[in-house]
Amino acid sequence: MIESFPRLLNATILTIELTLLSLLFGVFVGAFFAVLRTSKVKILYFISYYYSYIFRGTPLLVQIFIIYFGLGQVEWLRESFLWVIFKEPYSCAIIAFTLNTGAYTSEIFRSAFETIQKGILEAAEGLGLNKIHTFFKIKLPIAIKQSLPAYGNEMILMLKGTSLASTVTLLDLTGVAKHIISTTFRPIEVFIVAGSIYLLMTFIIHNFIKILEKKFDYSK
Amino acid sequence: MGLLAYGDTGWGDELFFATLMTIAVALTAIFIGFLLAAIFTSFKLSNIRTLNLIGSFYTTVFRGVPELLVIYLFFFGSSGAVMYVAKIFGYDGYIEVNAFLTGALSIGIISGAYSTEVFRGAVQAINKGQFEASEVLGLKKKIYYYKVIIPQMLRLALPNISNVWQITLKDTSLISVTGLVEIMRQSYIAAGSTRDPLFFYSFAAVLYLFLTFLSLKLFNNLEKHYSKGY
Numbered sequence: 217m218i219e220s221f222p223r224l225l226n227a228t229i230l231t232i233e234l235t236l237l238s239l240l241f242g243v244f245v246g247a248f249f250a251v252l253r254t255s256k257v258k259i260l261y262f263i264s265y266y267y268s269y270i271f272r273g274t275p276l277l278v279q280i281f282i283i284y285f286g287l288g289q290v291e292w293l294r295e296s297f298l299w300v301i302f303k304e305p306y307s308c309a310i311i312a313f314t315l316n317t318g319a320y321t322s323e324i325f326r327s328a329f330e331t332i333q334k335g336i337l338e339a340a341e342g343l344g345l346n347k348i349h350t351f352f353k354i355k356l357p358i359a360i361k362q363s364l365p366a367y368g369n370e371m372i373l374m375l376k377g378t379s380l381a382s383t384v385t386l387l388d389l390t391g392v393a394k395h396i397i398s399t400t401f402r403p404i405e406v407f408i409v410a411g412s413i414y415l416l417m418t419f420i421i422h423n424f425i426k427i428l429e430k431k432f433d434y435s436k
Numbered sequence: 437m438g439l440l441a442y443g444d445t446g447w448g449d450e451l452f453f454a455t456l457m458t459i460a461v462a463l464t465a466i467f468i469g470f471l472l473a474a475i476f477t478s479f480k481l482s483n484i485r486t487l488n489l490i491g492s493f494y495t496t497v498f499r500g501v502p503e504l505l506v507i508y509l510f511f512f513g514s515s516g517a518v519m520y521v522a523k524i525f526g527y528d529g530y531i532e533v534n535a536f537l538t539g540a541l542s543i544g545i546i547s548g549a550y551s552t553e554v555f556r557g558a559v560q561a562i563n564k565g566q567f568e569a570s571e572v573l574g575l576k577k578k579i580y581y582y583k584v585i586i587p588q589m590l591r592l593a594l595p596n597i598s599n600v601w602q603i604t605l606k607d608t609s610l611i612s613v614t615g616l617v618e619i620m621r622q623s624y625i626a627a628g629s630t631r632d633p634l635f636f637y638s639f640a641a642v643l644y645l646f647l648t649f650l651s652l653k654l655f656n657n658l659e660k661h662y663s664k665g666y
Binding site for chain 1: 496497500501502503504505506508509512513516606607609610612613620623624627631632633634637638640641644645648649
């Protein structure tokens, strides 16, 4: 049992990699669609609305399967240069995770900007701050502070979501754990070890967010 | 659309029954979750430290570990556990535990961890005066719980229960790895035999969207109904 421990640790690297990359790309996708959502152009608004509706209303597993198994069927995609990306399970998993977390992130950002009190913006206008200053010095810091708790939850959900990479043949922490369970038939021990690694990562994210929350707490 | 024909020529009837299976697993799971949440909420709110710790341990572990890992634990673990007990009674063969049961149980335990947090938050959100008033009125503990606390708690918890239901419904797709024929598994089978995965997985996505849309509508109506007078 002990000899399987290094294998699980090794697989943890892939799990961390998938989580960080998806979250990084997801922030940009989320910010992009949050901005679209505030647009006055109806089509842009609807694109953003339905993007987040579809990706939050369907299971992540379906999204990965459509991208990995489904898109391989599209003839023009197979012949284009994009096929380099879509034939690899690794990049397909990252695309699926990014789009999924991007949908949730866009909702978090949107509601954070919506909760900014009108009085604060009026005060900024009254002080004669220009639009750029108002955005970077007032709107953005308040929105970041507002969205931190929800975004922390999203980070943890994404960490857990990367376990689905094992369904498209990637050997992440869950994938290796499953492999060890099915060859040794010792589900409880493997669950305790792999589960503890996940819990440790959850704990780190949780505390990281707590530190950030303190940093962005202007009331103190 | 021939692929979705009802009967032997298409996959319409199979997918219809698979959707019913998804609903059945999700309902069973959330019911198991509510039972567990009732127990663990009382643990978390009790004055006994050991019970508090057990409650926190449950919610931390099952909200922090991936659903898939929990499913593998129960899928591979349950037949081992049942065979172990069977061995004591002298049966030495291989026993496979029903996929529906292990699936509903594993999703139910995860769903219960989320429900526990929801119930706990709702109980704590009840106005303190309510507790004091029922004490002054000399209500029996049983009446106090069933007539005062639980009805108010359920009303406050409803919006978040709606969230837990959505999570549970989507989590049932993961049970497909154990071979239970729900939407995802059926789409996998259909995609494999027709070599048209794009169509069938997209259709599965539409089915899930339909289910989440329907349940959102249902919960909105419930919320409206139970917030009358507030």
